[in-house]
Amino acid sequence: MFKFTPGVVFLARAVARLSSLLAGVFLSSLVLEQISRYENTISSRLFVSIGVVVLYFLGRRCLVALQHRRTRAAIGAIPVPVWKGKWPGNLDLMIYMKDQLDNNYLGASFLHFVDKLGPIFSMVVFGNAQFFTAEPAHIKQLLASEFDNFVKGEKTAEALNTVFGTGIFNADGNLWKFHRSMTRPFFTRDRISHFSTFESYAVEAISLLSKRADECRAVDVQDVFARFTMDIATESLFGSCVHSLRDALPYPCSQSVHLSEEAPNPSQAAEFSRAFAESLFIAAKRLHMGSLWPLFEVLRDKTVEPMAVCNAYLEPFVVDALRKKRKIQASTTTTCPKVDEINDTDTLLDHLVRVTDDRKVIKDEIFNIMIAGRDTTATTLTFAVYFLAMHPEVTRRLRAEVIEKVGSTRSPTYDDIREMRYLRAVINETLRLFPPVSFNVRTAIESTTLAPTIPNGCPYYVPEGTPVIYSVFLMHRRTDLWGPDALEFDPDRFLDERLHKYLTPKPFIFLPFNAGPRICLGQQFAYNEASFMLIKLLQSFDSFALDPLAQPADTRPPEWWKGVPGRQSIEQLFPKTHATIYSYGGLWVRMRKASKISEET
């Protein structure tokens, strides 16, 4: 079906609004002319009409600003500090942000402005304001105490629509409540403790890693973990695994001979993974560009091609599930399960086809949960291994805990994982420094205020409709919240006196899974999945070394980062973000296999 591109729709709407105003003014001038019998030429009429329209827009903007100023003064609030650009409409800020996203350390530009303007500031591009905050009190308001007033919003929904569709991530209000209640039953303790699924894919992943270790070559663990979480997600969501772990792994870029010899044509699963990542990347870019994003997609909707690949992959699962449902309905001997009846063996897809026949709704929901479940946990595992490679002393201590509690071959149980305090601390510290969902956004339905950032200060005024971007990534790195060593990787901060000093009194300073009514549904599932994989990994390998030369040169951290203060100077990977954070160019690691005999004797 033919569809106009987002840019064409955006321009058409703007032209339609402008022309209807122009036409209105033009017609009024004609009427006036008739009444007053004063004759005008067409061009002077047009000139006057344009003038009136411009005055109308300026006047309306001034009136709205005046209204907000009055309300702000009446409630004793102050305006949010503005990050000013130099070009008309602050276009330079938009170009600067794009360049920063491509070339600088994640969040570096924001940190610069946090230093200058404080933990909340505003950026106005062509009259559209966006607020930015890394303040726990504000994030608490957005996610919990003022949940009903801060929604994802229409603008966000429009930007994400071609990727997230009508799924849980892109819904607000009653639609979101419907999605949440429909999905929640799949995250009960019994379901998330289905360790046999983790087991089979962990074994497959470890065998791939072992093979590469035997060859004494580096492996991209980011790729392996993305396959691991993808296989688990598809198994638990559709009951049918995509087996992405069965595709050949890429070799380091410096060994292109192996690439051409051994990597076969990408399978449909590999194509899906690529398209999946690309569509998320485009969706995230749209959000970063603010409301003018359609102007960058005038000639084509950039999500069409990758989403066609994703849809082609997912559709057969949905069609198949609907066919099975009809078969059951047609059968006279089988009783149809009720809509609200969920069996222990049901997949999410089984349940969804019972609720609706709408293929798009089902596909969107499945796709949303895949987005939720795949990259977030894969990223956590990737960055955990990065830190293990950077901190051999942490690897040794964690491995000792694994061997002591679980041994060198057995698979962990739910209770083992619950008792492994250092493992949980390593995962939490990874989630603190690299929270998978680093930046997020909420929009105020009604004008409100955000809490003062200094004692006895004034609250900040938030006009209705303003998107507020919040960053847990930057909040998790604030030295005033986490102590002077906030930028260091030190899992003990989740175990020693620092826990009681910083986190216990202010739990909102650590929000990798968000908080409030929209808190991550898969939190416990993710902890179980990541813990399981890390335990299996440490049973099999005892040392990890980064091999940045294995990845393309332009994906490595640039040399100039070394002179910059903060983590940027020591980082051995290039963190970037689409919907979730990732290591640009992968995370190439050489692993040493552990000797089992020595440990068991």
Ligand code: HEM
């Ligand atoms: C370390 C891994 C994970 C992290 C850090 C994480 C983080 C988050 C965050 C920050 C949100 C809120 C997004 C928003 O409101 O804009 C979220 C929502 C959600 N997550 Fe997770 N997540 C993880 C793993 C998972 C897994 C494995 C699943 C499922 C298999 C899952 C399912 C969901 C769902 C369904 C939501 C939507 C909740 C709603 O809107 O009501 N997550 N997650």
